Amino acid sequence: MKMKIKLIRHATMRVTVGGANILVDPMLSPAGAMGPVADSPRQRPNPLVPLPVPAESLLNVDAVLLTHTHRDHFDDAAAKMLPKSIPVLCQPADGEKIASLGFTRVLPVDSALTWRELTVIRTGGQHGSGEIGRKMGAVSGYVLQHRGESLLYIAGDTIWCREVSEALDRYSPKVAVLYAGAARFLTGGPIIMDAGDVVKVCRQAAGTKVVAVHLEAFNHCLLTRNDLRRRLETENLGERVLIPGDGEELIFQPE
Structure with missing residues (x-):
């Protein structure tokens, strides 16, 4: 089967693996509905850009995956907005919070689980370095595989690390899929990947094949798509990395 990744905005994606449609990291607020990230550059209301599709069109999926x-x-x-009966796959640290919001099918991924013939493996990361990284709390990435198909790795909010x-x-x-954007506060280094x-x-x-998302939608993300493209071209990596626009779908043929 074809693997599909449709970037909605920021880290919100609709991923199709093994025929299952999964909504990843849904942020569905209209543009400007939330305040800026405190103690960060560019104090502008978030999200910076609108959804490219109506939020209601994103609700008919098989599951939600939260990093x-x-x-x-x-x-x-x-x-x-999400149906409370939808399966929500998450890191164990977030299970109680999600259940408290009324979701009745919370599926914490300790190390790995199988859901609808899809293997979901949780991976680690570091949401920044030093004291800032510790304050940002637990974050996870995931590896998704359906039977013998090729693997998809969603790294989550992490810098390059062990x-x-x-x-x-x-x-x-x-x-x-890398959450790029070089998000940061006024002090300290990036808390997600930079170029x-x-x-x-x-x-x-x-x-x-690398896909870069988490760009140009939140006030503390300073790396733009064009900046990343320029850096990749200087490294002769322009063809290795896809940088989709909001609403763009990528399709990967089976091997």
Whole structure:
């Protein structure tokens, strides 16, 4: 079967693997509905851009997958609009919170689980470095595989780190979705991948197609699509990385 990744906005994607449609990290608020991230550059209301499709059109999916529950990955609008009976796959640290919002089919992924013939493996990451990284709390990535199909790796909100390197080596994904954007506060380094981190992933995982998302939709994300393209061109990696626009769908043929 064909693997499909449709970027909606920021980290919100509709992923199709093994025929199952999964809504990843839904942030469904209209543009400007939330305040800016405190102590960060460019104090503008979030999200910076509107959804490219009506929010209601995103609700008819088979499951939701959450890397974590920061508001730019699971906002109040999504919590209110999503059917409460929909399966929600999440990291164990978020299970209680999601259940408290009324969701009745919460499926925490400890290390791995099988759902509808889909293997879901949780991977680690670091949401920044030093004290800031510790304050950001637990975040997860996921590897998705349907039977013998190629693997999809969603790294989540993480910088380049040992956990990402180990996941690339262990699973050799066909496609890796990276949350780029170089989000940061007024002090400290990036709390998600920047252009240099994307380059490191490409260098280590030579056989993996990279997709960069989490760009140009939240006030503390400073890396633009054009900036990333320029850096990749200087590294001769322009053809290795896909940088979809909001609403764009990518289709990957089976091997």
